[in-house]
Amino acid sequence: MRRRIAVILALVLIGAFIAWWFDLPARLGWRPADSDRITLYGNVDIRQVQLGFRVNGRVAEMNFDEGDSIKPGDLLARLDAKPYEDAVAAQSAQVANLRATLDKLVAGPRAAEIAQARAQLEERMADFENAKLAYDRAFKLRPGQTISEAALDNARANRDSAQARVASAQQALQLLEEGSRKEDIAAAKASLEGAEANLSAAQTSLADTELKAPAAGVILSRLREPGAIISTSDIIFVLSLDRPVWVRSYIPEPLLGRIHPGLEVNVTSDSAPDKPYRGKIGFISPVAEFTPKSVETPELRTDLVYRLRIIIDEPDQGLRQGMPVTVHVPEPKGP
The missing domain is CATH 1.10.287 (Helix Hairpins)
Structure with missing residues (x-):
């Protein structure tokens, strides 16, 4: 009997140690990791633009390939402009x-x-x-x-x-x-x-024969080649935007009063947990929704939460679109 009790106590102690080591209460329920801190989970927003011409014509130039970085105003592609010059x-x-x-x-x-x-x-x-x-x-x-x-x-x-x-x-x-x-x-x-x-x-129409980059980013897809006849509905490039970098996260209703637009938070990724990024909460949805499947919190899978957007102050290549991240909300300041 004493041996069984000893085994049970050992298992309880081991379980408590594991829960403390991996911070399971905060990970599973967005509960404060300690008495006043909130940990949220989300993903870096995927922000892409499908680029194309507003006029029909024959592609004369394609100046960038997949993976190339571009700046605002860069000439990405050009159509044969002779018909439009004549007009x-x-x-x-x-x-x-x-x-x-x-x-x-x-x-x-x-x-x-x-x-x-x-x-x-x-x-x-x-x-x-x-x-x-x-x-x-x-x-x-x-x-x-x-x-x-x-x-x-x-x-x-x-x-x-x-x-x-x-x-x-x-x-x-x-x-x-x-x-x-x-x-x-x-x-x-x-x-x-x-x-x-x-x-x-x-x-x-003549000016629209030149396709210029609307913002800085990286070419994800190059879908046409010189000589192709295109229409206004055709996609020429798919551009991944560099700035701004947004993080999409969710917070349950009981903790909603702890955050507000403009609140400074820290964001970390699994690949670099010791390298936090500073950001601000820029938007809190006024409408509740069910927890999306992309948020790994099984206990709250069917609970209602509120979506929020976090704007990263100084992003770099360490935060890539779609990457899962952890949001650390600071302790509230005392009165």
Whole structure:
């Protein structure tokens, strides 16, 4: 009997030592490792961007391979730009044509054109006077049968025609003196604005033949090669972003009051547990959710937790995307 009791006591002591050595209460339940410290578990967020062109075309250049590091603004790939350059040239010519038309309407007729119209009016008035005198003579001669009725009718027609030409010349001179109509100028402006919008769209399409890096990172996948015909839905590169580095973790409701946005924490990885990274809690979800399977806490697998995001202050290559990490929340400060 005494031997059995001794064995049981030995097993209890061994179990207590193992629990203390591996900090099992904190690992299994997010309970404080001691009276005031919280240990959480999570993963480095996977942040990737699928890059492609906004226009169709033939790939002319692919400047990076898988594993290459890139900086913001680096030219990753380029399409054959000749069709888009031609479109820009055509739209530029259209804009120039419509701008010249608008300038002409705004400026109105030249002084020489007005002078020419005035001289033409004077010429028409002189013709009318001659036609009128010829008609008056014919009218006086007709009673004496000196001229025929047909000659009188011809003289009358010449006078009326000359008078009509005078009225036409007067109207032409008046139109020149008044200048362009406001409606014509407004229509020309609208046409020019439409052409300028088309030119801007063509220039944007031309610029989109170059694929530039939106942020710093590492090329994960190169999915096309020069010569390939691509559309706007095709993916050219997959980019893994370097900055910022986020850690996704979860905390149960009983401990929610111990954290807040802006709280400084330490983050360690299994590969370098003695090299902590400093970070801040940047986001705490307002909605509860079930513990995800990626969090290794069997006892709380079906419990409700709150997701939080931790922003690492000075990350390096020691924190890789998807890596499991441990989050150490400091002890609360006393009052």
